[in-house]
Amino acid sequence: MTLHRPSSASDQPAAFTHDQALIGDYAHPLDGKAGSWQVSRSERPHLYRIQHRLADRPTKVDTVVDLENLQAKLAKWQREGFVKRHDGRDPSTFAHPTFMQDLREAGTRSAQLADVADRERVRIGNVSLPQGAGGPLVPAVNPAYLFASRSDNVLRDVDENRRVMLIGHTGTGKTSLIEQAAALCRQGVLRANMNGQTSVGDFVGFWTVKGGETVWVDGVLPIAMRQGLWLIVDEIDFAEPAILSVLTAVLEPGGQLLLKEKGNEIIAPHPAFRLFGTANAVGAMSRFRHLYQGANLMNEAFLDRWRVYMIDYLSPEDEATVLRQTFGPSVSEAMAHTLAAIAADCRAAFLREDLASAFSTRRLLDWTAMMLRTGDPETAAGPTIYAKVDAEDAALISSIVRHHIAVDNDQDA
Ligand SMILES: Nc1ncnc2c1ncn2[C@@H]1O[C@H](COP(=O)(O)OP(=O)(O)OP(=O)(O)O)[C@@H](O)[C@H]1O
Ligand SMILES: [Mg+2]
Structure with missing residues (x-):
């Protein structure tokens, strides 16, 4: 578990200088039995009321102190692991308020350093x-x-x-x-x-x-x-x-x-x-x-x-881009997206274990190359896909292909 402490984690009371910021509830994130210290403003100016509360018990400590005394108390609580409760929330659930911002700044700094070192790279x-x-x-x-x-x-x-x-x-x-x-x-x-x-x-x-x-x-x-x-x-x-x-x-x-x-x-x-x-x-x-x-x-x-x-398969968009970059204008944008969608469907079937064979980018590229040579997706799938898988897989892949590619009846006529 990560303990959230006030920003100065040393034993110095330096974090507690602004008196308004001191008002509140201080509890121990890990020790529920330690109870909580409550600091409020006293009716008398420049003085503070400190009360120690334990669940289901009457308040044991109830005293009024000046700022110097309060700061000494806060330093002691801090050493003991007490932290200030925000909005009455359980301190063990405190989120680090600037963690993401700190992280982003660290990222920007290292990117700037990398830019400087970019020559010869x-x-x-x-x-x-x-x-x-x-x-x-x-x-x-x-x-x-x-x-x-x-x-x-x-x-x-x-x-x-x-x-x-x-x-x-x-x-x-x-x-x-x-x-x-x-x-x-x-x-x-x-x-x-x-x-x-x-x-x-x-x-x-x-x-x-x-x-x-x-x-x-x-x-x-x-x-x-x-x-x-x-x-x-x-x-x-x-x-x-x-x-x-x-x-x-x-x-x-x-x-x-x-x-x-x-x-x-x-x-x-x-x-x-x-x-x-x-x-x-x-x-x-x-x-x-x-x-x-x-x-x-x-x-x-x-x-x-x-x-x-x-490393997962490329997204259908990226795979369509690879097809276009590999085969140039021979593969239209619509063709590339259709072929990538077929590959994606075959992979989904593989993950459902409906298909026993994976559908690699390598297979997709090879099938496309053969398709451009034969002019027919089914014929091209013979040596590039169907001959490598069992009959059941071949039938399922063929039905996925036919689902995406309308059969060209003119050729048969
Ligand atoms: N991002 C990509 N851009 C272009 N082509 C890719 C990309 N990823 C994969 N390919 C193509 O897929 C082919 C297969 O990729 P590769 O051999 O790297 O796969 P692998 O994950 O190492 O497979 P295996 O587990 O079988 O060894 C590559 O030769 C390349 O043609
Ligand atoms: Mg490999």
Whole structure:
């Protein structure tokens, strides 16, 4: 519980200088048995009446004091945790009167500081990130990529060198958010997929024989740490425990990697090194674990070392914008909105568990591309949707499509 104290929380009676402000009821927010002190103006000028009240008992203390004495009393009550009751409300329910204002001012101050430091940085939406070193590992820019407002806090965390984990259904844009941010600030990226494709050796490194000599080969983690790359650990909820325990060491900013296999070599992270995790069924997404078979639960201590963001599908408006930006004038505004609405309906059916398969932005883009080639939404849905789901799902998705797109009878005539 947060205790609300008068603005000067020290033992000094400095907060009580304006005598009119002293009149009122003083109670203890946590100790109901402590009763309340009532201060009122006395009939005699410059004097105050103090009464101590306990519930259901007669008043025990009833005395008249001068301002100096009253201030000493107030300082004592303040030390004991008494606070002034407003409008007769229970002090344990006092809301901090200027908290939101203080918070907004703090935000404005840090935005001003960020503006000053903005030179040599790349602006992405409302956030700016340092320019990376470039190189062959910088992902290609997707000009159609939309940094919705959901990216702002993620990117701020990247700037502050925090470990960021993005969780959400398949194809919501977790991996691409990080890759596209890297692309814009010309930052090299390495990806490691934990779903059965990455061994501890791949991740940390291994000894091998080359030209008759035994040499050490760095895994993706030490490479990223030494070279200042961003490392995306995809599907982190499938990682084997040995990988998670290595990761834990570098989760703190500045966390060093101890390469036990290489004679305990210590690797300090390059300042540009960043670590990301993505997962479908971690934390708040655990309730969907049955849809992502084989995903492991992650313990709280591990998760506590990350900032974990839920990345949901783009809103239909944003997804329509992405369609228009991806396909240009080939997709009219009305078409884009219809296609985004179909995707939204399929996702709603998925959340109701009427559909077993998710409808990713990736799927929507692929279906649209095929539709532009074939000229027919149903034909296009064959290889891009229907062949990937079971017959029941295909029938339901097809009915959603037909609900939104009027069948063109002229073609059949
Ligand atoms: N905000 C966006 N703007 C433009 N395209 C997007 C956006 N979000 C997602 N996409 C498209 O969707 C595709 C899938 O996104 P991505 O691979 O990032 O999903 P994911 O959440 O990592 O999926 P998975 O859980 O299956 O790994 C991207 O390649 C991109 O084409
Ligand atoms: Mg991904």
